[in-house]
Structure formats: C-alpha cells, structure tokens
Amino acid sequence: MKARILDRTDVLKIIDLLRSEGYEVIAPFSGRERDTYFEAVTDANRDQVEMHVPNPYYPPKRFALPHIERLMKVRQKNGEITIEPTIEEPKRALFGIRSCDVAGINHLDRFYLGRDFKDVYYEKRRKNLLLINMVCTEPGVDINHECFCMCTDTGPAAREHFDLQLMDLGEEFMAVAGTPAGERILKAPIFKQGNETHIEKRRSILKDIRRHFKNTNSWFSATVKYISQGAVLEKTWEQIGNRCLECGGCTYVCPACTCFTVTDREIGPNEIERVRLWDACALAGFTRMAGGHNPRRAVHDRRNRRFFRKLAHYFIQRELSMACVGCGRCATVCHGDVGMPHVVEMIRRATTEIEKS
Amino acid sequence: MSTTENIYLPKTAIVDRVTDEIAEVKTFYWHFENPEDQKAFKKFRPGQFAQVSLFGVGEFPASLPPSPTEDETFFTIRVVGSCTAALHKLKPGDKFGVRGPYGNGFPMEEYYGKNLVFVAGGIGLIPLRSCIVYALKHRDKYKQIQIFYGSKTPTELMYVENLREWEKSAGIECRLTVDRPCETEVWTGNIGVVGSLFTKPGTEIPVDNTMAFVCGPPIMFRFVIKDLLKIGFQEQNIVSTLERYMKCGVGKCGHCCIGMAYVCTDGPVFTYEQIKKLGEDI
Numbered sequence: 001m002k003a004r005i006l007d008r009t010d011v012l013k014i015i016d017l018l019r020s021e022g023y024e025v026i027a028p029f030s031g032r033e034r035d036t037y038f039e040a041v042t043d044a045n046r047d048q049v050e051m052h053v054p055n056p057y058y059p060p061k062r063f064a065l066p067h068i069e070r071l072m073k074v075r076q077k078n079g080e081i082t083i084e085p086t087i088e089e090p091k092r093a094l095f096g097i098r099s100c101d102v103a104g105i106n107h108l109d110r111f112y113l114g115r116d117f118k119d120v121y122y123e124k125r126r127k128n129l130l131l132i133n134m135v136c137t138e139p140g141v142d143i144n145h146e147c148f149c150m151c152t153d154t155g156p157a158a159r160e161h162f163d164l165q166l167m168d169l170g171e172e173f174m175a176v177a178g179t180p181a182g183e184r185i186l187k188a189p190i191f192k193q194g195n196e197t198h199i200e201k202r203r204s205i206l207k208d209i210r211r212h213f214k215n216t217n218s219w220f221s222a223t224v225k226y227i228s229q230g231a232v233l234e235k236t237w238e239q240i241g242n243r244c245l246e247c248g249g250c251t252y253v254c255p256a257c258t259c260f261t262v263t264d265r266e267i268g269p270n271e272i273e274r275v276r277l278w279d280a281c282a283l284a285g286f287t288r289m290a291g292g293h294n295p296r297r298a299v300h301d302r303r304n305r306r307f308f309r310k311l312a313h314y315f316i317q318r319e320l321s322m323a324c325v326g327c328g329r330c331a332t333v334c335h336g337d338v339g340m341p342h343v344v345e346m347i348r349r350a351t352t353e354i355e356k357s
Numbered sequence: 358m359s360t361t362e363n364i365y366l367p368k369t370a371i372v373d374r375v376t377d378e379i380a381e382v383k384t385f386y387w388h389f390e391n392p393e394d395q396k397a398f399k400k401f402r403p404g405q406f407a408q409v410s411l412f413g414v415g416e417f418p419a420s421l422p423p424s425p426t427e428d429e430t431f432f433t434i435r436v437v438g439s440c441t442a443a444l445h446k447l448k449p450g451d452k453f454g455v456r457g458p459y460g461n462g463f464p465m466e467e468y469y470g471k472n473l474v475f476v477a478g479g480i481g482l483i484p485l486r487s488c489i490v491y492a493l494k495h496r497d498k499y500k501q502i503q504i505f506y507g508s509k510t511p512t513e514l515m516y517v518e519n520l521r522e523w524e525k526s527a528g529i530e531c532r533l534t535v536d537r538p539c540e541t542e543v544w545t546g547n548i549g550v551v552g553s554l555f556t557k558p559g560t561e562i563p564v565d566n567t568m569a570f571v572c573g574p575p576i577m578f579r580f581v582i583k584d585l586l587k588i589g590f591q592e593q594n595i596v597s598t599l600e601r602y603m604k605c606g607v608g609k610c611g612h613c614c615i616g617m618a619y620v621c622t623d624g625p626v627f628t629y630e631q632i633k634k635l636g637e638d639i
C-alpha cells in the first residue's frame with residue numbers, strides 16, 4: 001500500500017480535486033447538537049465539511065443501496081407492456097466514511113455481488129463509488145460509548161476495502177491508498193513523502209486510541225460459537241425478544257443489513273414504477289404471507305432471526321464477512337437496550353452459566 | 358465486457374386461456390411474448406417456481422404445475438391477496454410479467470430406480486403435479502408410483518381430468534379421499550384424511566428405496582409426516598416444497614430466509630430431515 005502525507009489545511013482539497021473530476025462528493029456535516037449527517041458537498045457548504053464528528057445515525061449505506069430505489073418503469077397502454085429498467089451509475093465519492101461503514105459496504109459487496117445472482121443495480125451504483133475512509137482518532141467525538149469496532153475487528157482503522165484512508169496525525173494527515181483509484185489521488189501535488197516519524201506517530205495514536213473504547217469485551221467469538229452450535233436457550237431469546245418494541249430502528253440504521261421489500265406505485269397515467277425499499281426482519285409483517293399465515297409469529301423468533309442471521313458462523317463463512325461491523329448505531333437507537341453489544345453480552349452470560357453448571 | 362443480467366426484470370407474458378379449477382382457483386395458460394424467453398424458461402425442473410408480476414399491484418412467487426415435458430406453460434393460482442386477485446381478472450390476450458424459473462426443484466434424476474409416493478392435500482397438488490407428470494413421462498425410470506390425494510370436499514379436488522387419467526392408468530396407483538362429502542357432488546370414494554389411505558386394504562407402500570413427496574397445508578403436512586415415519590420412512594426420504602413470502606426469488610430480499618436457508622435459492626424443495634433443522638414452522 002502506498003502512503004503519503006498532507007497538511008491539515010490541504011485535506012479538504014481532496015474534495016475539490018474529486019469534484020473537479022466530476023465526482024459528486026458526499027461528506028459528513030454537523031447539524032444541531034449531536035445531529036450529524038452525510039450530504040453532497042457544494043460550493044456553499046464545502047467549508048463546513050467535518051473531519052471529526054460523531055458518526056451519523058443514518059448510515060452512508062444508502063449511497064450503495066438507496067433507502068428507496070427505483071428498479072424499473074412500466075408503461076401499460078393499449079394492451080402493450082413496456083418495461084424500462086432504471087439503472088443508475090453515478091460517479092460518487094464518500095469522503096470521511098468511518099472504518100465500520102467501510103466494512104458495512106464491503107459486506108454489501110459480498111452479499112449483493114457474490115453467490116449465484118449478482119445485483120446489477122448495486123453493481124452499477126458501486127462501480128464508481130470511491131470510499132475515502134477517515135480513521136477515528138478523536139475520543140468523545142469520533143468514538144462514542146456504543147462503538148465496538150474493536151470487537152468486530154473492523155476499526156478504528158480499517159485495514160482494507162477503502163480506496164483512500166486518511167488519518168489525523170495532528171498538523172498533518174497520513175493518506176494511504178487501498179486501490180489503484182486511491183493511488184491515483186495520491187499523485188496530486190498536495191501529497192508529500194512521509195518518513196519514519198509519521199509511521200511512528202500513527203502507531204502511537206492507534207495504540208492510545210484503543211483505551212478510549214468502552215465496549216472492548218463484547219465476546220463476539222464466544223457468542224458466534226454459542227449461536228452456531230444452537231446452544232442459546234429459548235429462554236434467553238425470549239428475554240431478548242421481550243425487550244424488543246418492534247420499531248425496526250436497528251435495521252434502518254444498520255450499515256450491514258441487506259433486506260428489502262418491493263412495491264409498485266403509480267407515477268402517471270398508465271405508468272408505474274417498481275421500487276425497492278429497505279425492510280426490517282424485526283417487523284411482524286416481514287414474513288406474513290397473503291392469506292395471513294405467518295410462519296414466524298413470536299417476537300423472540302424475529303429477534304432470534306436477526307441475530308442468528310448476523311452471527312451464525314454459517315453465514316459469516318458464506319459471505320466471508322460478518323453482517324455486524326461494530327458501529328454501535330443499533331445500541332444507540334434501541335429503546336429496549338437490545339442493540340448488538342448488549343445482546344452479545346446477554347447470550348454470552350446466559351450460555352456460559354449453563355455450560356458451567 | 359460481460360454484462361450482468363438484471364435479475365429483477367420480468368419478461369412480458371400473454372394469457373392464452375383461463376380455466377376454472379375449484380372455487381377461487383384458476384389455471385392460467387400463458388406464453389412469453391418473446392419466443393427466446395419461452396425457450397429459456399422451458400428448461401425449468403419440477404418443483405421450481407416463478408415470480409409473477411401484475412404491474413401496478415406487485416409480484417408474487419408461484420409454483421410451476423406443468424412438467425417441462427409438457428408443451429404448455431401455466432400457473433394454477435388461488436385468490437389470497439391483491440396480486441392473485443389482479444391475476445384472476447386477466448382474460449385471454451392480456452399481458453403480465455413473469456421471471457424465473459427459480460429454486461432448486463426436485464432432483465428427479467437422482468430418484469431414478471426408486472419407488473415414488475406422492476401425498477398431496479388441497480392445492481398442495483399444484484407443485485406436485487409437475488413431478489407426477491414428469492415421472493409418468495419417464496415411467497420406465499421409476500419403480501412403483503403411488504398418488505394419495507385428499508381435499509376437504511369432492512368439489513375441491515384439483516386437476517380432476519388428470520386425476521381421472523391417473524386413476525385409470527396402468528402402472529400407477531392413484532387413491533383419492535375427501536374430509537367430508539358434500540351435497541353438490543356424488544362421492545363414492547374414501548372419506549377421511551389423506552393419511553387414512555396409507556393403511557387401506559390393498560394398499561401397500563414400499564418403504565425401502567422410496568421417495569415420498571408431501572405437499573399440503575401445514576396441519577396436513579404434520580400429520581402425514583407422522584404417518585410416514587410410523588410406517589418406517591427415513592426423514593431424508595421425505596421431500597417437500599416450502600412456501601414463503603418472497604420479494605425477489607433470488608436470495609437477496611431476505612423475506613424467505615429461515616434458519617440457515619434462503620427458501621428461494623436453497624429450496625423450495627427440502628427433505629424432511631432438512632426442514633426439521635431449519636428451526637421454524639412450515
């Protein structure tokens with residue numbers, strides 16, 4: 001991997017460079033209070049781009065898999081049907097995306113582009129999507145109480161899947177290229193050769209930052225083992241299910257959830273569009289069939305389902321990637337405190353006790 | 358450069374004719390507008406399914422009752438929701454969308470040299486019809502073939518023409534039963550649940566070297582499985598096809614995922630041994 005150094009004052013010039021090349025650049029901004037969000041950079045808001053902010057709740061996943069995405073337009077006139085697929089191929093860069101969200105997009109890559117069926121909508125949207133990763137280095141800003149990327153091994157500094165990685169070293173930033181597209185960016189004159197001091201600085205910051213994570217013992221491997229072996233008691237799943245209010249929030253903020261539903265809607269006379277929307281396995285209607293039969297009734301079955309799908313060894317192997325990236329969003333939004341870190345802990349504790357006795 | 362096929366794109370299909378089966382169930386004979394699509398689709402296997410599109414209403418998964426050895430393609434559909442209701446309004450010449458075939462299907466070639474026992478209840482005969490017709494077309498490849506089919510009343514028996522034909526054919530045993538007779542139709546056959554046919558005098562179900570196909574409503578499924586296990590069937594020699602809510606049919610939308618399986622791509626055909634391990638209701 002190629003690494004370069006750039007001045008702190010030059011960091012946002014990467015955005016200018018990409019914009020001049022025709023990229024729509026999406027970057028993090030601050031709203032009121034804790035509110036932060038990803039938005040397209042314009043001439044007007046360019047100077048407000050944040051390099052260190054609490055990670056926005058609404059994940060950048062939507063730039064690879066839109067919350068609502070049109071799949072096709074269908075016209076029906078005089079007995080004829082015309083189907084027109086609506087595939088978009090934007091040229092886009094995600095600036096300042098965190099390591100957990102990089103892992104999330106990698107998981108979507110594995111899921112939508114792997115196995116028997118490739119998703120052409122995802123493929124085209126992803127093709128020209130540049131990931132400019134920002135390493136989390138500011139305790140209390142980048143890293144909050146719910147972050148647990150150290151347990152999922154996805155952060156605070158991603159090791160792969162980014163095009164370019166930026167890390168704050170103080171007065172300077174280190175830029176590491178992860179792909180040829182990233183190396184190309186490094187050719188810009190704002191980048192300079194680094195030296196041993198920079199590498200040492202990076203090492204010491206990363207070593208120090210580990211102390212600032214509250215969640216460092218989520219016992220993922222033990223829980224993955226218990227779930228995969230079917231060792232988790234029905235009682236434990238029920239306890240988790242009882243705390244779930246079925247709002248579906250966890251799935252909508254999850255950077256690695258992949259499920260969607262499809263619906264048709266009218267857009268004009270004799271014309272409809274077929275769209276897909278994010279969907280949530282936490283919701284009761286997710287498996288309900290026409291006629292009312294629902295094979296998955298109880299709420300703990302649905303909770304079980306979500307965590308099983310994310311943590312069973314079988315699926316981790318199938319996609320060579322785990323569907324949890326340690327961002328902590330589910331833990332932040334959950335009203336019942338059954339976000340991933342707590343569930344992992346509940347399962348680990350309950351099952352270890354049984355194993356002991 | 359290779360281009361990725363758009364897996365969500367339906368192809369236009371045209372209704373040829375519509376026949377009534379039983380109350381609320383109709384069979385739609387159709388073909389693709391483009392003969393190339395028709396040719397590609399005809400490579401389906403018994404037990405596979407297709408996604409049917411009624412534009413402006415939605416899309417639903419439907420099993421394929423025809424055998425690939427037959428000329429015509431058709432769906433047999435009961436009205437249960439908005440999509441199926443929209444389909445039922447179609448008349449010959451009307452157009453709709455189809456994509457597929459999807460799913461694993463029954464490995465009929467693997468069953469060469471075996472006895473086949475088909476057990477169906479109600480509209481559960483729809484997916485099994487494909488296997489039955491296929492097996493009869495390749496009659497010499499299989500040993501004994503038995504069909505046990507039950508419905509609530511005589512008026513709810515599906516594919517009556519086929520049933521009459523199978524009852525008359527030499528080389529297959531076709532036994533029918535109804536839960537109760539009804540006033541509108543004379544019934545001289547068996548009365549009782551489908552499992553009651555297994556132990557009738559004159560009926561002998563071979564257990565060794567036999568595959569049992571079971572399809573029907575959840576309650577019938579549970580009882581038939583019990584009966585089959587009782588007469589000595591191994592769990593891996595009982596196969597069925599599962600129904601699930603599906604939005605994509607290609608392993609992406611997540612709606613049909615149970616346990617470790619996506620019903621659309623890993624199924625819909627599973628052995629009872631596998632179904633038991635999935636860890637959810639049928």
